[in-house]
Amino acid sequence: MKLKYCPNCIGMDIFRNAHGVQQCARCKYTGDMKEGAIDEINAARKRIISDKKENTAPEQKPVITNKELKERLEKLKAKKSADFEFL
Numbered sequence: 001m002k003l004k005y006c007p008n009c010i011g012m013d014i015f016r017n018a019h020g021v022q023q024c025a026r027c028k029y030t031g032d033m034k035e036g037a038i039d040e041i042n043a044a045r046k047r048i049i050s051d052k053k054e055n056t057a058p059e060q061k062p063v064i065t066n067k068e069l070k071e072r073l074e075k076l077k078a079k080k081s082a083d084f085e086f087l
Helices: 038-055 066-076
Strands: 003-005 014-016 022-024 034-036
Touching: 003 038, 034 038
Parallel strands: none
Antiparallel strands: 003 034, 014 022
């Protein structure tokens, strides 16, 4: 059985708008929709998800060296607050 799906977001929520053109309810894509078996749709969905993961670079935290940590601790030494004191 072939199902219609959106080529943009691989959504299957398709309706005809006021102009009689097929439109996706998820991403508002308007135009010809693709048809395929559920296996094809799932494969296309996985491909889009993996492409998005590859294109987004992971956030990198700044690297703090031991020297910078020692400098920060030196600045905090002998400072007092109401709760604690750095020695």
